[in-house]
Amino acid sequence: xSATQAVSSLVAASTIITALAVLGTRYFxxxxxxxxxxxxxxAAYTAVVAVLSGHTDLFWAAGVTLFVRGFLVPAILxxxxxALPGRREEALIMSTAxxxxxxxxxxxxxxxxxxxxxxAAEYPALLAGLSVTLCGLFLTASRPEAFPQLLGLLQxxxxxxxxxxxxxxxxxxxxxxxxxxxxxxxxxxxxxxxxLMTSRLATGNTAVFDRLRx
Amino acid sequence: MLTAYLAVPLAYVLxxxxxxxxxxxPLALIVGASVLGFAVAVAAGVLRNGVSTGWGGVxxxxxxxxxxxxxxxxxxxxxxxxxxxxxxxxxxxLPRERSYASLWAGFSLTMLAVPxxxxxxxxxxxxxxxxxxxAFLVAFEGRPEALEAAWxxxxxxxxxxxxxxxxxxxxxxxxxxxxGQVFSLSWPLLLSHGSxxxxxxxxxxxxxxxxxxxxxxxxxxxxxxxxDAHSEAPGPISAMxxxxxxxxxxxxxxxxxxxxxPALGRYPDVVLVAFxxxxxxxxxxxxxxxxxxxxxxxxxxxxxxxxxxxxxxxGAPFFAFLQMVNHTVTKALLFFAAGNATQxxxxxxxxxxxxxxxxxxxxxxxxxxxxxxxxxxxxxxFPSEFGILRAAWxxxxxxxxxxxxxxxxxxxxxxxxxxxxxxxxPEGADAGLPAPPRQAxxxxxxxxxxxxxxxxxxxxxxxxxxxxxxxxxxxASVAVVLFLALLLVLSVFTPHALVRLLELGSRAVGGxx
Numbered sequence: 185x186s187a188t189q190a191v192s193s194l195v196a197a198s199t200i201i202t203a204l205a206v207l208g209t210r211y212f213x214x215x216x217x218x219x220x221x222x223x224x225x226x227a228a229y230t231a232v233v234a235v236l237s238g239h240t241d242l243f244w245a246a247g248v249t250l251f252v253r254g255f256l257v258p259a260i261l262x263x264x265x266x267a268l269p270g271r272r273e274e275a276l277i278m279s280t281a282x283x284x285x286x287x288x289x290x291x292x293x294x295x296x297x298x299x300x301x302x303x304a305a306e307y308p309a310l311l312a313g314l315s316v317t318l319c320g321l322f323l324t325a326s327r328p329e330a331f332p333q334l335l336g337l338l339q340x341x342x343x344x345x346x347x348x349x350x351x352x353x354x355x356x357x358x359x360x361x362x363x364x365x366x367x368x369x370x371x372x373x374x375x376x377x378x379x380l381m382t383s384r385l386a387t388g389n390t391a392v393f394d395r396l397r398x
Numbered sequence: 399m400l401t402a403y404l405a406v407p408l409a410y411v412l413x414x415x416x417x418x419x420x421x422x423x424p425l426a427l428i429v430g431a432s433v434l435g436f437a438v439a440v441a442a443g444v445l446r447n448g449v450s451t452g453w454g455g456v457x458x459x460x461x462x463x464x465x466x467x468x469x470x471x472x473x474x475x476x477x478x479x480x481x482x483x484x485x486x487x488x489x490x491x492l493p494r495e496r497s498y499a500s501l502w503a504g505f506s507l508t509m510l511a512v513p514x515x516x517x518x519x520x521x522x523x524x525x526x527x528x529x530x531x532x533a534f535l536v537a538f539e540g541r542p543e544a545l546e547a548a549w550x551x552x553x554x555x556x557x558x559x560x561x562x563x564x565x566x567x568x569x570x571x572x573x574x575x576x577x578g579q580v581f582s583l584s585w586p587l588l589l590s591h592g593s594x595x596x597x598x599x600x601x602x603x604x605x606x607x608x609x610x611x612x613x614x615x616x617x618x619x620x621x622x623x624x625x626d627a628h629s630e631a632p633g634p635i636s637a638m639x640x641x642x643x644x645x646x647x648x649x650x651x652x653x654x655x656x657x658x659x660p661a662l663g664r665y666p667d668v669v670l671v672a673f674x675x676x677x678x679x680x681x682x683x684x685x686x687x688x689x690x691x692x693x694x695x696x697x698x699x700x701x702x703x704x705x706x707x708x709x710x711x712x713g714a715p716f717f718a719f720l721q722m723v724n725h726t727v728t729k730a731l732l733f734f735a736a737g738n739a740t741q742x743x744x745x746x747x748x749x750x751x752x753x754x755x756x757x758x759x760x761x762x763x764x765x766x767x768x769x770x771x772x773x774x775x776x777x778x779x780f781p782s783e784f785g786i787l788r789a790a791w792x793x794x795x796x797x798x799x800x801x802x803x804x805x806x807x808x809x810x811x812x813x814x815x816x817x818x819x820x821x822x823x824p825e826g827a828d829a830g831l832p833a834p835p836r837q838a839x840x841x842x843x844x845x846x847x848x849x850x851x852x853x854x855x856x857x858x859x860x861x862x863x864x865x866x867x868x869x870x871x872x873x874a875s876v877a878v879v880l881f882l883a884l885l886l887v888l889s890v891f892t893p894h895a896l897v898r899l900l901e902l903g904s905r906a907v908g909g910x911x
Binding site for chain 1 (some may be wrong): 519530540546560578582630675
């Protein structure tokens with residue numbers, strides 16, 4: 185096993201663990217920290233790929249990723265979480281244990297899909313990217329509260345970034361930058377929407393949204 | 399030219415916060431008119447030179463882009479006009495009108511930018527920004543339903559559009575064997591190497607892009623956000639969502655179709671036909687039993703995006719474009735008229751009757767627009783729907799049969815609702831209740847309607863007034879008259895320049911003959 189593969193396997197394992205960790209907890213603070221760790225690992229991985237592949241653009245991508253995904257976005261999220269009324273844990277429709285189990289099933293599913301697609305060198309990053317994306321998708325779909333839904337969207341973006349770095353390290357920096365810009369706007373807009381919800385409806389729980397049907 | 403095109407709405411985004419309040423509406427009109435002017439000028443430039451570029455190739459407008467720009471700009475202008483009437487009735491106060499004006503311009507700006515940029519990564523970002531800039535406009539009226547609609551809109555569309563990002567990355571990956579590790583993700587470059595892209599990743603990329611941007615286009619089964627957002631938004635914004643946002647999202651798909659075709663053969667067309675037919679099918683049956691006027695129109699948009707997608711998949715790009723343009727004009731008209739009607743009656747169709755007598759102009763506009771949108775001859779959507787039918791007949795007769803049956807279902811479902819609203823006997827007048835004149839003439843029984851619908855208070859204040867032609871204020875009818883005229887003109891003839899532009903667009907998308 186080459187050094188590249190060792191690093192990417194390690195990264196794949198640890199990002200998948202952070203994605204599962206978010207599914208396995210109902211505390212906003214713990215979810216946020218898991219996201220910060222995930223983003224930091226992504227940035228570190230990007231820097232390593234920059235060294236190994238020689239695409240210097242990726243150094244910039246690593247730095248900006250660390251700043252935006254690891255610091256700026258979590259800082260905004262922290263403000264949003266503080267504004268939520270009263271509680272620090274979320275209401276659930278499915279127990280954390282069951283969602284964790286489904287998360288594991290999704291990772292296995294991702295492994296099966298990727299096995300048919302990727303070469304050995306691309307395998308770990310693609311597997312981790314797809315797993316994180318699917319776990320984020322599941323988080324968004326399965327949680328009734330607004331905050332974890334937002335975190336799910338952010339994890340989807342993290343997963344896609346991992347796929348980008350692993351699959352197309354040569355992708356020009358501009359594309360990473362536009363995605364990050366978009367991410368910041370997304371967090372701000374959803375943050376304001378959550379504020380509106382908590383002030384108008386006195387809850388951050390989207391389960392009250394059941395009026396529009398058919 | 400393209401720079402100025404974008405600079406005008408951008409300037410208004412900022413100016414809306416600092417201008418004196420009374421300049422806000424006139425300037426919005428000027429912005430709308432100049433956007434429309436730029437669209438015509440850019441289209442003329444594209445007709446002359448085939449392509450129009452800016453910023454050293456960063457901006458690139460061809461026939462496809464020009465058609466989309468034109469549809470966006472027409473509705474941006476119309477929404478500026480219609481907003482005059484909307485604010486005359488709603489009386490929301492200056493701070494909220496400022497935020498509306500700024501968001502409106504921002505939304506227009508992002509929609510105009512989408513078809514201009516050559517880099518597909520930037521196009522992706524701009525499509526996502528159209529969602530984020532319109533989220534607060536959907537939630538603008540502040541009701542819990544509006545917040546619900548905005549939340550669903552942002553979450554569902556963001557998830558969908560991130561799949562398009564994955565598709566875009568895979569598109570890049572498919573080109574790596576040809577173009578090397580580092581190249582620009584611009585569509586002219588990818589287009590020139592279309593036949594050399596590796597088919598495996600490209601197949602997945604195309605599917606993800608169709609699902610991703612298709613979420614925003616309102617293709618079934620990713621359309622769930624659409625009826626909510628389109629019905630809860632204020633009237634002028636509903637028209638923009640249905641009339642042009644869907645087109646800019648579809649643009650994201652159409653850009654990739656000619657890139658994918660050389661390597662994949664019929665595969666992209668099969669995907670488009672499948673999504674188009676499914677959308678038409680589900681929308682046709684969802685139209686039945688929609689009591690809410692704007693939800694009815696929203697499902698009709700799902701139906702029409704299905705028809706347009708079907709048209710492109712069947713290799714009839716000219717008729718698909720013709721359908722797109724005419725749908726834009728007709729749907730904007732319908733949303734403007736429906737906005738005026740619901741501001742007077744409350745949003746539920748099943749309670750309002752006899753609109754034609756109470757609000758003749760709005761009634762006529764809804765009736766003509768309704769006939770046009772269901773494809774009745776000799777109105778403007780008939781030729782394109784017929785053209786797509788002929789293409790289906792040549793390709794696969796079973797598709798043609800299904801298409802024809804579904805159009806029939808749509809016609810019955812849509813018109814049965816609309817005729818009840820426009821012609822139905824006003825119940826209130828028969829009952830002889832001592833209701834305010836306008837409400838009685840509209841047939842809204844006060845005991846059912848009174849106080850339950852938001853915005854009623856504003857109307858009761860001037861309920862003694864004789865209802866004028868366009869609803870609440872004559873200003874509100876200007877946009878309706880203008881779009882009604884445009885619809886009728888397009889029914890009689892399609893201007894030669896527009897035909898040539900649509901042909902240019904068709905050549906850019908390709909397919910068929």
